[in-house]
Amino acid sequence: MFNKLSARKPLNRKSILALLLMLLPCHAVVADTLLVWMAEEQAGVRDVAPAAHPLASELRRQVASPVSVLSPLMDLTDQQAITADRLWQGDAQAVLAASARYAPDYIVLARIDAQGAEPFTEWLIWHQGDRQSLSTQGDWPVQAERLLAFVSELSDRVAAEPDQLTAPLALAPVMAPSGxxxxxxxxxxxxxxxxxxxxxxxxxxxxxxxxxxxxxxxxxxxxxxxxxxxxxxxxxxxxxxxxxxxxxxxxxxxx
Structure with missing residues (x-):
């Protein structure tokens, strides 16, 4: 018996790793994405803020995995659909239509007033058809932290709601579009x-x-x-x- 056992080949590193992976619980990892549009007013001039804006950089630095923060490409397609004025006005139709190509889980619009001593930002957040709003003021790290905490709380509230597939569905009368x-x-x-x-x-x-x-x-x-x-x-x-x-x-x- 001893000779038969000793004749078997020892496990190599790949085999050991495969066995360990089989013992680990398997969980699906779902990565939420936040698409962040930004418009900034400074010295009386409004413009679309670039992806390198310090507030966008702070969001990317602070966000916890597996959530990711995306900035629009602002290529010709985005430029045809989005202007600084549309962002500043909170034009939902334009923002949602321009965001469709990115298929994000959250659509975030930041309107930054950088003219005072401390930057002030009004946020609009769309998720699963609902719109939420938030106001923040202070240094960029503080504002980024508050926005990410707000999104996290929103995600927790959505997860705590009853399953829409099994919960009773109450339908309000909906007016059909004319034409x-x-x-x-x-x-x-x-x-x-x-x-x-x-x-x-x-x-x-x-x-x-x-x-x-x-x-x-x-x-x-x-x-x-x-x-x-x-x-x-x-x-x-x-x-x-x-x-x-x-x-x-x-x-x-x-x-």
Whole structure:
């Protein structure tokens, strides 16, 4: 018996590591992402704050793993959708639409007044369709710490709520949007949302177009159109970027 046991090969480092990993509990790690837009007013001038702003740097330094803080690329796509004035006004439609390409868990907007002795920041935080607000003042590390603590508390509150899949769902009456409802699929590229909205506004006028929802590459838009639905469908079919589905409804693929 001793000879048989001694004849076995000793375990190498990889085998030992594999055995240890098998003994460890397996937990899925979900990393939340915070997309942070910033506008700053200084000496009477408002501008979009860069990713290297000290407040953004403090957020990245203080955030605890696995949460990550992202700054917008501010490439041509972002510049077409976002301006300092839109950020300062808290334009939810513009901010949420521009954020869709990043697919963050939290969308954070910081409006920084750096004109006083101590910087003052008004925050807007969107998460799962809800909007929260927060005001902070003081040194950048203090403000970053307060914002991250607020987001952590918000996350804990959401986690403590009953499971939406099993909890009773109370539906309030919802007014349907006026006009015809157009559904547009395959808006998969970052600039597709803006391009599609621009084409629709050019066709029917800015006042006639109201976005209803945009999720996972699917855009739903309410269109005020005086004619029949067949006329609206015909106008869209003649446009090279709209490819109609063969069911006669107002559903199109984006080319």
């Amino acid at each position: 015809y409802l157009l559904t547009l699929y395959r808006l998969d590229q970052p600039a597709d949302f803006l391009d599609a909205m621009a084409q629709l506004r050019e066709l029917f006028g800015s006042q006639s177009i109201r976005p209803v929802s945009f999720n996972a590459g699917t855009l739903r838009v309410s269109i005020d159109y005086e004619g029949a639905v067949s006329g609206l469908r015909g106008e869209l079919q003649r446009h090279p970027r709209f490819n109609a589905l063969p069911d006669g409804q107002l559903e199109f693929f984006w080319n």
